[in-house]
Amino acid sequence: MARNGINQRAIEKQMRELVRGYEKAARKHPIRVPVRTERSAEGVSVAGRPGTEHHPVLSRLLLWLDEQARRNPSLYVDVTRFVDEFCLYGEDPAVLAFELAQDDLVKVARSFGGSPDVHLTDAGRAAIHRLAKLRQDRSTRLRCTMDTFLRWLFDTAGTQESVNPGLFLRTTEAYFAGVGISAEELYEALVHLMDLDLVVCPTTEPDVVITAEGARCALAGGKVQDYVNQPRSGATYNNYMPNAKGVIMGDQKNFTQNNTDGVDPTLFAQFAGYVGQVSSTLGMSEVDRVELERVAQDLHGEATSASPAPGRLRQLASQLRDTLLQAGTTIAATMGVQMAEQALATL
Numbered sequence: 001m002a003r004n005g006i007n008q009r010a011i012e013k014q015m016r017e018l019v020r021g022y023e024k025a026a027r028k029h030p031i032r033v034p035v036r037t038e039r040s041a042e043g044v045s046v047a048g049r050p051g052t053e054h055h056p057v058l059s060r061l062l063l064w065l066d067e068q069a070r071r072n073p074s075l076y077v078d079v080t081r082f083v084d085e086f087c088l089y090g091e092d093p094a095v096l097a098f099e100l101a102q103d104d105l106v107k108v109a110r111s112f113g114g115s116p117d118v119h120l121t122d123a124g125r126a127a128i129h130r131l132a133k134l135r136q137d138r139s140t141r142l143r144c145t146m147d148t149f150l151r152w153l154f155d156t157a158g159t160q161e162s163v164n165p166g167l168f169l170r171t172t173e174a175y176f177a178g179v180g181i182s183a184e185e186l187y188e189a190l191v192h193l194m195d196l197d198l199v200v201c202p203t204t205e206p207d208v209v210i211t212a213e214g215a216r217c218a219l220a221g222g223k224v225q226d227y228v229n230q231p232r233s234g235a236t237y238n239n240y241m242p243n244a245k246g247v248i249m250g251d252q253k254n255f256t257q258n259n260t261d262g263v264d265p266t267l268f269a270q271f272a273g274y275v276g277q278v279s280s281t282l283g284m285s286e287v288d289r290v291e292l293e294r295v296a297q298d299l300h301g302e303a304t305s306a307s308p309a310p311g312r313l314r315q316l317a318s319q320l321r322d323t324l325l326q327a328g329t330t331i332a333a334t335m336g337v338q339m340a341e342q343a344l345a346t347l
Contacts, residue, residue: 006227007028017111019271020175023207024269026131030110034141034176039227044196044303047129050210051183052099052100052103052105054144054173054176054177056148056172056175056176056277057096057172057175058099058100059131060086060175060256061079061082061096061100061122061129061133061176061179062100062105062128062131062178062244063128063178063179064082064085065077065082065106065118065120065124066120066125066128066204067139069119071290075307076107076109076118076119077116077117077118078115078116078117078289079093079094079096079115079116079118080115080119081197082096083096086294088188089128093115093116096116097116097117097118098116098119100124101118102164103123103127104121104123104124105120105121105123105124105127106118106119106121106124111259115186116265131178132166132177133180134176134177135176135177135179141176141185141320142189142192143223143224143225145176145181145185145186145188146188146189146193146224146225147223147322148173148174148176148181149165149168149190149193149222150198150199150210150217150218151173151218152168152171152173152174153165153168153199153208153214153218154214154215154218154219155211157209157210157335158215161285161287162202162207162209163207163208163209163225164206164207164209165186165190165207166183166186166334168181168186169181169183169186171199172217173347174290175285178243184206186279190208191271193214193224193307194311194315195223195312195315196213196228196309196311197211197213197214197276197309197310197311197313197314198210198211198213198217198224198311213309213310216306218277233289251332264346265302265303265304265308265313266303267342267343268299268302268303268308268313268316268317268343269299269300269303269334270343271299271320271339271340271343272296272297272300272320273296274301274335274336274339275292275293275296275299275302275320275336276293276296276297276300278298278332278333278336279293280331281329282327282328282330282332282333283326283327283330284327288323291323292320295316295319295320295323298321299313299317302316306331313343313347314344314347317340317343317344318340318344320336320340321336321337321340321341321344324336324340325337
């Protein structure tokens with residue numbers, strides 16, 4: 001789907017191929033990026049994900065300890081081996097061991113000057129079982145990927161630079177419930193972040209940039225869905241939007257729209273109506289014309305909804321504009337492109 005005047009389908013294809021390549025490389029070569037996750041006094045990660053089970057390193061450590069316990073159930077295990085095996089050179093094995101002990105997930109063999117040897121407790125085994133169930137929760141996994149990627153993007157580049165999203169898969173943050181986030185899961189999260197206007201693709205390359213809204217979301221902390229679902233302050237628009245003459249959007253009638261999202265969708269509704277009116281005059285194939293009218297209908301529906309989403313309006317209007325640009329330089333197409341630009345400029 002086109003966004004911001006670019007061939008989005010080509011970008012999506014490139015992005016899928018790229019992140020798969022990084023995922024393959026991440027499996028083949030150990031990660032050597034130091035972990036920068038900190039913990040608060042209450043045992044909650046600064047990143048905002050509560051509890052040990054959501055911690056990208058401690059959850060992996062629990063699964064690793066479970067593997068060791070299956071081989072030698074009665075032995076205490078040196079956590080230094082875990083750090084060395086996964087090249088987590090920024091982590092202190094003793095601190096990891098004591099963090100698990102704080103939650104009664106392991107017992108620590110306390111020896112003077114010795115290595116941090118631990119043994120899983122019953123609470124630790126129960127936590128491992130919860131991890132297995134949590135990994136089956138697709139919606140929670142997707143929300144976690146969106147939250148983690150947006151924070152990583154903000155920390156990595158802020159609002160100034162574009163970043164290849166595939167790099168995220170090689171970081172120690174790219175884990176959920178002890179298992180690495182996949183390329184397909186990252187791609188799905190990116191689609192949702194773009195629809196929410198938190199991330200955009202600024203060029204024809206498969207790079208992404210965090211938007212001003214995305215930066216505000218990252219700075220607010222917490223979860224993406226909590227941020228986008230919170231009531232927004234702003235101007236209230238009382239829009240009287242009649243059905244455009246010849247519009248093929250359906251049998252919608254004149255109505256008054258009230259929204260407090262600070263978005264005036266009037267131009268988008270008018271643009272959608274215009275596209276529906278001139279679609280049959282653009283000399284397009286039947287398949288392309290039907291697709292154009294479908295997108296115009298989606299735009300009209302979003303613009304006339306109770307709470308139009310800015311990201312969705314931008315996405316659909318950009319797709320219509322790009323299709324009109326490809327349709328040629330007829331007066332009808334040129335006027336449509338101008339209407340799209342005027343509407344997009346209001347966001």
